[in-house]
Structure formats: structure tokens, C-alpha cells
Amino acid sequence: MAEATVKPWGETTVVGKPTPRIDAYERVSGKAVFPVDVILPNMLYAATLRCPHPNATVKKIDVGKAREMPGVHAVLSDADPEARAVGWYSPPAGATQMMSRLFDPHCRYEGEEVAAVAAETQQQAWDAVRAIQVEYRTQPFVIGMEEAMKPGAPLVHSGSNQVAAPREIKRGDVAKGFAEADVVLEETYRTSTEIQAPMEVHGSVARWDGDHLTVWDTNQGPFGIQSGIAKALNMPLSKVRVISSYMGGGFGSKQEAGKYSVIAALLAQKTGRPVRLFLTREETFLCVGNRQSHIMKLKAGVKKDGTLTALELTGLGEIGAYPSNASVGYQIGDLYKCPNVHTQELMAFIHAGRQRAMRAPGYPQCNWALEQMMDSLAEKLGMDPVELRLKNISTICQLENKPYTSTGLRECLTEGARVFGWKEARSRPKGDGPWLRGVGVAGGMFGEQFGPPATAIVRLNADGSVDLNIGAADLGTGTKTVMAMVVAEELGVPLDRIYVENADTGTTPYSRVSGGSKTVFGDSPAVRSAALEVKARLLEMAAEDLKVPQSDLVFKDGAVTAKGGKKLTIADLVQPRTRQMVVGVGRRDPDLVDKIVRPFATHFAEVEVNTRTGEMRVLRLLAVQESGRVMNLLTYRNQVQGGVLMGVGFATMERRILDSTTGKMVNANLHDYKIPTAKDVPAEVTVLPIDPHDTECSLTGAKGVGEPSTIPTAAAIANAFYNATGIRVTTSPITTAQILTLLAERKAKG
Amino acid sequence: MKRPKIAPPGQPGLSRRNFFGSVVATGAAEAAILTVPVEAAQPAAGKAAAPAAQPAAAPAAGGDLVAAVLKVNGQTHSLRVEPRWSLQHVLHDHLGLIGTKAGCERGECGACTVLIDGIARYSCVTLALEAVGTEIVTIEGLMNGEKLGPVQQAFVEEDALQCGYCTPGQVVSVEALLRKTPQPTIEQIHEGVSGNLCRCGAYQNIFRAAQRAAELRKAGR
Numbered sequence: 001m002a003e004a005t006v007k008p009w010g011e012t013t014v015v016g017k018p019t020p021r022i023d024a025y026e027r028v029s030g031k032a033v034f035p036v037d038v039i040l041p042n043m044l045y046a047a048t049l050r051c052p053h054p055n056a057t058v059k060k061i062d063v064g065k066a067r068e069m070p071g072v073h074a075v076l077s078d079a080d081p082e083a084r085a086v087g088w089y090s091p092p093a094g095a096t097q098m099m100s101r102l103f104d105p106h107c108r109y110e111g112e113e114v115a116a117v118a119a120e121t122q123q124q125a126w127d128a129v130r131a132i133q134v135e136y137r138t139q140p141f142v143i144g145m146e147e148a149m150k151p152g153a154p155l156v157h158s159g160s161n162q163v164a165a166p167r168e169i170k171r172g173d174v175a176k177g178f179a180e181a182d183v184v185l186e187e188t189y190r191t192s193t194e195i196q197a198p199m200e201v202h203g204s205v206a207r208w209d210g211d212h213l214t215v216w217d218t219n220q221g222p223f224g225i226q227s228g229i230a231k232a233l234n235m236p237l238s239k240v241r242v243i244s245s246y247m248g249g250g251f252g253s254k255q256e257a258g259k260y261s262v263i264a265a266l267l268a269q270k271t272g273r274p275v276r277l278f279l280t281r282e283e284t285f286l287c288v289g290n291r292q293s294h295i296m297k298l299k300a301g302v303k304k305d306g307t308l309t310a311l312e313l314t315g316l317g318e319i320g321a322y323p324s325n326a327s328v329g330y331q332i333g334d335l336y337k338c339p340n341v342h343t344q345e346l347m348a349f350i351h352a353g354r355q356r357a358m359r360a361p362g363y364p365q366c367n368w369a370l371e372q373m374m375d376s377l378a379e380k381l382g383m384d385p386v387e388l389r390l391k392n393i394s395t396i397c398q399l400e401n402k403p404y405t406s407t408g409l410r411e412c413l414t415e416g417a418r419v420f421g422w423k424e425a426r427s428r429p430k431g432d433g434p435w436l437r438g439v440g441v442a443g444g445m446f447g448e449q450f451g452p453p454a455t456a457i458v459r460l461n462a463d464g465s466v467d468l469n470i471g472a473a474d475l476g477t478g479t480k481t482v483m484a485m486v487v488a489e490e491l492g493v494p495l496d497r498i499y500v501e502n503a504d505t506g507t508t509p510y511s512r513v514s515g516g517s518k519t520v521f522g523d524s525p526a527v528r529s530a531a532l533e534v535k536a537r538l539l540e541m542a543a544e545d546l547k548v549p550q551s552d553l554v555f556k557d558g559a560v561t562a563k564g565g566k567k568l569t570i571a572d573l574v575q576p577r578t579r580q581m582v583v584g585v586g587r588r589d590p591d592l593v594d595k596i597v598r599p600f601a602t603h604f605a606e607v608e609v610n611t612r613t614g615e616m617r618v619l620r621l622l623a624v625q626e627s628g629r630v631m632n633l634l635t636y637r638n639q640v641q642g643g644v645l646m647g648v649g650f651a652t653m654e655r656r657i658l659d660s661t662t663g664k665m666v667n668a669n670l671h672d673y674k675i676p677t678a679k680d681v682p683a684e685v686t687v688l689p690i691d692p693h694d695t696e697c698s699l700t701g702a703k704g705v706g707e708p709s710t711i712p713t714a715a716a717i718a719n720a721f722y723n724a725t726g727i728r729v730t731t732s733p734i735t736t737a738q739i740l741t742l743l744a745e746r747k748a749k750g
Numbered sequence: 751m752k753r754p755k756i757a758p759p760g761q762p763g764l765s766r767r768n769f770f771g772s773v774v775a776t777g778a779a780e781a782a783i784l785t786v787p788v789e790a791a792q793p794a795a796g797k798a799a800a801p802a803a804q805p806a807a808a809p810a811a812g813g814d815l816v817a818a819v820l821k822v823n824g825q826t827h828s829l830r831v832e833p834r835w836s837l838q839h840v841l842h843d844h845l846g847l848i849g850t851k852a853g854c855e856r857g858e859c860g861a862c863t864v865l866i867d868g869i870a871r872y873s874c875v876t877l878a879l880e881a882v883g884t885e886i887v888t889i890e891g892l893m894n895g896e897k898l899g900p901v902q903q904a905f906v907e908e909d910a911l912q913c914g915y916c917t918p919g920q921v922v923s924v925e926a927l928l929r930k931t932p933q934p935t936i937e938q939i940h941e942g943v944s945g946n947l948c949r950c951g952a953y954q955n956i957f958r959a960a961q962r963a964a965e966l967r968k969a970g971r
Contacts, residue, residue: 020906020907021906021911023914024905024906025898025906027911027913027917028898028906029890029898030848030888030889030918031849036851037842039846199851199861199916199950200915248913249912249913249950251949281853281855281859475912475913476913476914476915476950478912638909639912641951641954642912642950642951643951644951645951645953646949670853670858670859677947678956679944685954
């Protein structure tokens with residue numbers, strides 16, 4: 001069914017209402033089978049030997065002793081041809097040769113894979129890993145991005161530590177823009193490396209049936225994992241099945257096939273038994289991604305009336321030992337109306353674990369710089385920070401020169417200011433000390449929203465119940481529930497009569513990875529289309545059954561009603577009963593060509609700071625979010641609250657620490673690497689959805705939720721901190737130690 | 751700040767809640783206790799640097815199985831275990847009680863929380879042998895047949911979860927709290943789940959679910 005012929009929803013009866021998850025029972029009862037819970041008969045356990053050095057070459061490896069250990073069935077290393085054949089890490093554009101392999105003798109970061117063992121028990125596998133004798137030749141390493149870019153720095157790969165040509169956004173003439181400005185400010189901002197740390201560690205269980213491989217893997221989209229494994233093992237997609245119907249969080253770190261999946265598959269093949277390989281928590285800190293730290297030099301020009309005239313960003317990002325995408329510049333080019341923009345971004349290789357996407361990759365970093373700069377500009381102009389932002393709102397995507405379908409930023413700012421009590425809070429006395437209070441604001445947007453390919457299958461059963469078949473993984477975002485609500489809305493079937501099968505390459509249609517806040521935006525239109533197709537088929541059948549023209553029939557609340565009021569439920573219709581099933585296949589129409597879809601957010605924060613002890617408490621956070629239609633108010637609020645809390649972590653505590661003398665991570669565990677606990681939740685977190693009634697963005701009117709919710713939090717907190725203390729914190733996170741240092745510096749300066 | 755309470759002799763490990771009551775009182779992002787023997791974490795003498803990110807080496811030689819009788823959710827299981835196996839490992843991998851999740855295997859995240867003699871404990875830093883002679887209750891033990899218990903029901907109603915991985919541990923911690931303190935204050939609730947990390951950040955809903963669970967329990971549901 002073509003979208004063009006379908007009307008957008010007006011008032012809805014199911015969609016939008018706060019609705020408990022359809023799979024909450026499985027998740028609270030302990031019955032949900034996560035990949036880590038797959039325990040197969042005759043299964044072996046695997047463990048990985050990882051290089052303890054940041055840069056070393058394996059000179060000699062002796063697995064003889066390990067092979068003889070009790071319970072050991074196989075050891076796999078670069079000496080095995082099947083492992084040697086597996087290339088890993090795609091090169092930057094232009095080159096073709098893979099940059100490394102499964103167990104490459106050159107280990108370029110602490111934690112790179114050296115060998116693996118399969119044994120009867122997990123403990124025996126670890127015993128054997130410890131018995132592998134390796135002679136390493138250690139080499140000089142570099143772990144700081146600025147050091148990495150200096151001439152003579154140890155090289156991660158041959159040539160240069162600069163990953164690729166600079167990324168640039170260029171619009172207008174910044175020199176001219178700065179000349180026109182009444183105020184020009186320049187500041188350098190830094191962020192720290194953050195780890196995704198989902199609660200379920202990464203890993204797979206692999207089982208062969210002849211030449212057919214099944215992998216239970218914890219990931220954000222089984223189809224990408226399937227193609228990654230198939231490519232590594234040179235197999236057709238039809239021979240690789242990946243299942244991830246439940247998974248314990250990803251936050252971007254579970255979007256690509258892991259070496260562990262391939263190692264488990266090779267060990268399973270070698271031993272003829274299923275193999276389970278899950279990482280330890282410590283391994284996940286080293287090897288499966290991070291939000292890269294960034295240095296951002298930002299220069300901004302503004303006229304007296306608050307009109308931005310120029311923005312110039314020079315950025316350097318720390319990408320780790322292998323290529324990835326670590327760009328941050330989007331919001332500089334698009335969040336505010338500005339005729340003259342220039343960004344230049346470099347990425348540096350260092351001898352540390354490689355960056356992967358983390359919830360809005362690049363956005364919180366850039367927001368940390370841009371939104372603190374806006375705060376500084378407002379102060380310099382004597383303008384209210386909300387007013388300055390309102391002065392520079394664009395309804396056009398300046399990077400594409402096309403209008404947005406909706407621009408909620410203005411309403412996020414004005415509604416947020418009203419609900420937060422911004423004006424009053426801003427003018428309240430800060431206190432007599434040692435506790436000082438302050439409030440801050442930051443806007444933000446997420447720059448990636450794209451839809452197809454997406455396919456959904458709705459199967460209406462003879463008794464009127466429904467099976468919905470979608471490929472998307474549900475990361476805990478409530479995807480399955482939202483999709484079922486779409487079906488319930490269209491077909492009038494109650495939610496408890498809808499079963500959702502998802503995220504299994506063997507049984508569900510293709511869907512892209514659940515990342516980029518695109519799952520509901522991208523897939524819910526396909527689900528609606530599939531439901532509409534079922535409805536159309538039913539009306540055809542009813543017309544034939546009743547021998548009346550289709551135009552005399554309407555479908556409402558799960559039943560067909562004829563003129564004159566005769567009502568037939570699905571179960572009453574002859575043809576569906578005879579066929580036992582009515583199937584609708586829905587696809588999503590291509591993205592709009594003449595308009596751009598973007599979600600927006602604005603956060604307001606209130607903090608108090610103890611100028612004696614350096615403690616900071618986040619008292620209040622208001623998250624105003626414009627993500628189009630709210631599909632499920634209950635899960636929407638929950639997800640936004642989660643984004644806010646992750647932002648609190650980024651702002652106040654999260655930081656990977658690499659030791660400069662050894663190049664090793666010293667806080668690779670959940671004790672030393674802090675993530676927010678129940679005690680770190682601000683006393684008041686309020687979620688305020690803004691619905692622009694966007695009928696163009698998609699067939700369901702929904703845009704992405706997950707990522708915009710975490711983008712402006714940290715900058716809002718930093719601005720509130722500044723408002724309380726008059727001290728600008730340019731480096732994240734704002735820890736007690738840093739606060740004390742900054743207070744002492746100010747005191748020393750007098 | 752209070753001092754950590756040391757578990758009385760014969761008690762398996764520290765009480766998770768007592769420990770957190772003392773250590774996390776400042777509200778910082780502390781989330782950890784360590785009860786594995788510290789010396790076990792050191793690499794063997796004379797060896798090169800320990801390979802990265804291995805779990806602590808076992809205190810006992812592997813492979814030798816000993817008899818253990820565990821009472822879990824009212825049922826008695828006669829097992830043969832390695833002395834070094836954690837209770838979490840035995841519950842999850844050997845008894846098929848998959849609701850008891852491993853998240854860190856060093857007492858930092860709380861995903862593996864179970865009740866031991868009615869007290870919430872990290873089963874990943876409790877050896878299976880330490881739990882012999884105790885009454886163990888896992889998330890599965892809070893069910894009433896296929897029906898959810900009151901805490902679980904409250905978690906559904908308040909959407910006190912996202913991915914659901916930490917959820918069994920959160921539910922067990924709330925259960926432990928309510929058994930001891932049927933009508934907890936909000937501070938007591940914060941305290942009660944402060945040893946359970948939720949990276950999705952569903953804490954606010956977890957707090958509400960604890961309050962709702964207290965109501966449901968009071969109403970006898």
C-alpha cells in the first residue's frame with residue numbers, strides 16, 4: 001500500500017496512551033531468554049586471551065600446555081588457517097586490504113585478541129587461557145590524541161596517526177561573519193572518553209548443524225551481525241541465522257559483528273559442539289567501543305541583537321586503534337541559524353580500544369562546546385540565554401537547504417522556560433554559601449533520521465488475533481510495544497491478542513539496526529502499512545461475503561460494519577476463516593526528497609555547588625523533547641529519563657582513564673568507572689513532550705526519541721554550574737576534584 | 751558516615767544492603783563491594799603481565815567436584831560443584847534459573863541479586879558452597895506459578911525497566927527491602943536499590959514501583 005494514499009492519524013485511541021510493555025511479563029519474571037541465557041546441551045564455554053600491552057607484537061605463542069589442560073577441547077590462534085583467513089577492521093576509504101585479522105600478531109591496543117579456548121566449563125576455559133605462553137615484543141605507544149598528532153609520535157598504523165582527510169562543513173565566509181560581529185568569543189572545550197557499559201556483556205552462543213550456523217547474539221540488529229559473520233566466514237546469508245529477540249542494552253556498542261561471534265563459530269566448528277563466548281565486564285571496557293573524547297576549539301561571532309554571524313570549529317577526536325566515525329560537527333552547522341560556518345575535524349589513531357557509536361555519537365560532545373558558548377555569548381551581550389537561542393532558530397535545515405517537516409526547538413525553549421519557571425529561577429539569589437544554586441539551559445538536535453528499508457508482516461488469524469513480524473531488535477526502548485500499538489490502532493485488535501516476533505534473521509523480515517533513533521521512525525510506518533493492507537483485504541472479502549459494494553463497508557474496532565448497521569467480526573467473515581490467515585506485508589515509502597526530518601530537545605538544569613567541598617548536586621532537570629508524535633507516553637518518558645541520566649553521567653562522572661606509563665586502562669570495571677546509580681538521580685526529572693502534529697515526517701508522525709534525549713543534558717548542567725559559581729568548566733566530567741581545582745585556581749588569581 | 755557492618759561468622763559474605771547503607775551514603779556513584787580474596791587477583795609469581803581483563807585466578811585448583819546441597823525456591827538440589835563456582839554460576843548455568851544474571855561477576859552491578867535467608871546478596875561473589883545450608887530465593891521464586899508476585903506486578907505497571915537485564919536483581923532488592931520495611935520512605939527505597947545498576951536509567955520508575963509494590967503487598971496481593 002502506498003503511503004501517499006493514506007491519511008495521517010487524527011485522534012488515536014491506542015497510540016500515544018501510556019501503555020505497559022507487552023513483553024514486561026517476560027522481563028520481570030526472569031523468563032526472557034537473553035543470548036547470555038542460552039545454554040545448549042553439550043555446549044562448551046570459551047574464553048579469550050587478550051594482549052596486556054597497548055602496542056606489542058606476538059613473537060611466539062605456545063598453546064601446547066593449554067591444550068592438555070583438563071576439559072579443554074580446542075585452542076584457536078593465528079596459527080590456525082581458518083582463523084588466519086578472517087580479516088578484520090575495514091580500512092579507510094580508498095584502501096581495500098583489511099587492517100588486521102582475527103588474531104593479528106600485531107596488537108595495537110590493550111585487550112586485542114591473541115587466542116581463544118573452548119572447554120567443558122567456563123572456569124576451565126579461563127584456566128587454559130592463563131596457561132597459554134606468549135612472548136610479546138612491546139613497542140612504544142601513544143594514548144593521547146594531541147601527542148598522537150605530533151611529528152615523531154609512535155604510529156598506530158604505517159604512515160600517519162591522522163585517520164583521514166579533515167571533515168569539513170563550509171558555508172558562507174567566516175572571516176566576513178566575524179568582521180560583522182559585535183562580540184567574538186573563542187574557547188577550547190574537551191570531553192572525556194565514555195564507555196557504553198550495557199548491563200548485558202557482549203557475546204554469542206554458536207551452533208552448527210552441518211554447514212548451517214545459528215548464533216544467539218546480544219545486539220541491536222541481527223541482520224548486520226548476520227552479514228558481518230557471513231562475510232568473515234565466507235558464507236551465504238541463508239546459512240547464517242542470528243537471533244537477538246531479547247538483549248540487555250547496547251547504547252550503540254552492539255551494532256556490528258564482534259570477533260567473539262566468529263571465534264565462537266570457529267571453535268564450535270572445530271569441536272563439533274555448540275560454543276558460548278561471552279566477554280567479562282572488564283573485557284567490555286577495553287574492546288567493544290566507547291564515546292571518543294574530543295577537543296573542540298570553537299569561535300563564535302554575534303551581533304548586539306543576538307544574531308549569530310559566524311561559527312568556526314576545529315576539532316580533534318580520539319578514535320582508538322582502528323578506523324571509525326567520530327565526527328561531531330553537525331550541530332555547529334545546523335542547530336542555529338548562522339550564515340557563516342566552517343568546521344574542520346580531524347581524527348587520531350591512538351593505542352587504545354576503538355570508538356563505536358554511543359547514544360547520539362558526536363552530539364553530546366559538540367553540544368558541550370556549542371551550548372556553553374551560547375551561554376557565554378548571552379552573558380557577554382547581557383541577554384537571557386533562552387532569548388539568544390530563540391533569536392537564532394531556523395526552520396530550514398541549513399546543511400541541506402531544505403525545510404524541516406517540523407521544528408520544535410522554539411516550543412521546546414518557550415514551553416520549557418514556562419514549565420521550569422526559568423525567569424524566576426534565573427533571578428533568584430544564588431545563596432550565601434557554601435552551597436550556591438544556579439540554573440542553566442541547553443538546546444540540541446539529532447541530525448540523522450532516515451527510514452527504509454523496512455518491511456513488516458501482519459498476520460491476522462482466523463480468531464481475530466494477530467501475529468506481527470518485524471526484524472527490529474528491542475533494546476529496551478519499547479519497540480515491540482509501540483509496533484503492536486500501531487496494529488491495535490488500525491485493526492482494533494486488543495494488545496493482549498497481538499503477538500510480536502522480532503529480531504531473528506531466520507523468521508523475520510529485514511530491518512536495519514536499532515540505532516540512530518530510527519526504529520519507530522523507520523519501521524512503524526511499515527507496520528501501519530501492513531495493518532492497512534490486512535484491513536483492505538478484509539474489506540474485499542467482506543464485500544464478497546455480503547455481496548455488497550466495498551464502499552458500503554467500514555472497518556472499525558476489529559469489525560466490518562455494513563450500511564444499515566450489520567456488524568461482522570473478523571471471526572464472522574467466511575473467507576478469513578477458510579484461509580485461516582490474512583497476511584499483509586507493509587513497506588515504508590522512501591524518505592521525503594524535499595524536506596528534512598529532525599528531532600529537537602532542550603534541557604533545563606538546576607544545580608547546587610558546595611564551594612568548600614567541591615560537591616555538586618543536580619537538583620532538577622526538565623527534559624523538553626520534540627520527537628513528533630508520542631507513540632507510548634509511558635515508555636517515552638522512561639526512555640527520555642534514561643537519556644537524561646546518561647547525560648548526568650557524561651556531565652559529572654564518566655571517564656575512561658588510561659595510565660600514561662603503561663598505556664593500560666586503570667578503571668576497567670564498574671567500581672572505578674562510575675555510572676549513575678539510584679543515588680545519582682536528580683531529585684526531580686521531568687519529561688515534557690512537545691508534539692508538533694507533524695503529518696509529513698512519516699506515516700505515523702513519529703520521529704526518533706532515544707538519542708536527542710541525552711544530547712543537551714551535560715551542557716545544561718555546565719551552564720547551571722556557571723550560573724551558580726561564575727566558573728566555566730570546559731572539560732567534562734565536572735567531578736568534585738575538578739571543581740576543587742577550579743575553585744582553588746580562582747582563589748589564587750584573587 | 752557509618753562504618754561497614756561486617757557479617758557475623760558463618761554468614762556468607764557481606765550483607766549487600768548493610769554494605770551499601772554505609773558506603774554509598776554520600777550519594778556518589780559508588781556501586782561496588784569486593785569480597786573475592788584480593789590475593790587471588792594477583793598474577794602468579796614469575797609470570798609476565800597478566801593477560802588483559804581476565805577474571806581473578808581461582809583460589810582452588812579447578813576440576814575437583816565436591817557435593818553441595820542447595821535449597822533454592824523451596825526445592826532441594828543435590829549437586830556436585832567446583833569449590834570456586836559462584837552461586838550465580840550454579841543457579842544460572844546448572845539449575846537453569848536464568849533470571850539470575852551475571853553483569854560483572856565481581857559484586858558491582860547487582861544483576862545477580864538473590865535472597866539468602868531473606869537478605870539481598872550478590873550471588874556472583876557468593877560461592878555456591880557458602881550458600882549451603884541457607885534458603886535461597888531467586889526471581890523465579892517470587893512468582894506464584896505463572897502469576898507475577900506483587901513486586902513484579904508493580905514493575906510492570908510502573909514500567910520500571912527498559913532492557914530488562916538488571917530487572918530481576920532490582921525486583922529481588924525491592925522484595926528484600928519490603929520484607930524488612932513494608933512501608934519504606936523514599937530514602938529507604940533509594941538506599942534499597944542503590945546496589946543495583948540500571949544503565950538504561952529506569953531508576954525513577956523503579957522507585958515508583960517499590961512504592962506501588964508496598965501498596966500491593968499491604969492489600970494482600
